[in-house]
Amino acid sequence: MATLAALACTPPVRAATPELRVLTHSSFNLPKPLLGEFERVAGVRLQLIKGGDAGEMLNKLILTRAKPIADVVFGIDNALWHKAHAANVLDPYDGPAARRPSVAEVGAGVVPVTYGFVNLNADKAWLAREKRSAPTNLLDLTRPEWAGKLVVPNPATSSPGLAFLLATVGGMGEEAAFAWWAQMRANGLKVVKGWSEAYYTEFSRNGGSRPLVVSYASSPAAEVFFSKEKTTEPPTLNLLLKGGVFRQVEGVALVRGGGQRAAAGQFIEFLRSPAVQQMLQTEMWMLPADKGAAPVAALAVVPTPTVVDNPFAETLAANSGQWVTRWTRTVLK
Incomplete structure (x- = not known):
């Protein structure tokens, strides 16, 4: 003891x-x-x-x-x-x-x-190098000259990916939105698992091959904030296209x-x-x-978007699951 x-x-x-x-x-x-x-x-x-x-x-x-x-x-x-x-x-x-x-x-x-705003970002240097004007509507992206230029996160695993899908439905209507997604698949759309891979691997601003990416309206401001050159001009551009802006x-x-x-x-x-x-x-x-x-x-x-394409909350709650399923069939299968 x-x-x-x-x-x-x-x-x-x-x-x-x-x-x-x-x-x-x-x-x-x-x-x-x-x-x-x-x-x-x-x-x-x-x-x-x-x-x-x-x-x-x-x-x-x-x-x-x-x-x-x-x-x-x-x-x-x-x-x-x-x-x-x-x-x-x-x-x-x-x-x-x-x-x-x-x-x-x-x-x-x-x-x-x-809260923030999911939308398409464009690489200004790529646009200047290719002597291109930024697209002015989502249908522009279905044309041959924009083939293979957009990367999106998968809406089944990514919240900005889902937000962008919902914006297309809210802004274009369900049938028109899925017709657009089908055209985008045919035009070389790339889908990745999440936002980080889309922005930091596939986006041309960060060494990838895609000059258009689903990101945030605040992303150009972040590019300025973290720039080594201490620039005051964002190197990326918010497109804010109809059917492409979601308030998250x-x-x-x-x-x-x-x-x-x-x-x-x-x-x-x-x-x-x-x-x-x-x-x-x-x-x-x-x-x-x-x-x-x-x-x-x-x-x-960068200015805060004033127009968004969010579906009504009740419509979103009742349909977003089936929209993701339909998107998967339309784009991935």
């Missing part, structure tokens, strides 16, 4: 720091000091689980719902919300952030964090069956805090959802 003296010299057993599991898409990014401050205040250790593009991330959440891999999820957007809602993988949150005024909504149970709203939610409820709620509040709402703008190049947050100067390089 241990003596009293030996027990007195034994260090006290300290409880392990609880872990908060946060599932995010691959583009989620915040500075380590800011995340560290959250950990200190909340008394947890963050485990950030990057789940791929948002569509892929949601698929993982659905496949693991019997044994959730996370306590809180960031990156469910207004294009994916209906799928998450139908799969019953989210729990409602009613803290202050859920009641704070937002400039846009995702869907019930999801607290809006950021991303949010954060509790995972049904997840743990660490108090800390998960604190993380939701953290993402709507003024510091994070400002920082996300130049870390993820999305606008702040909080009505009181001001856009940073870096985003003023």
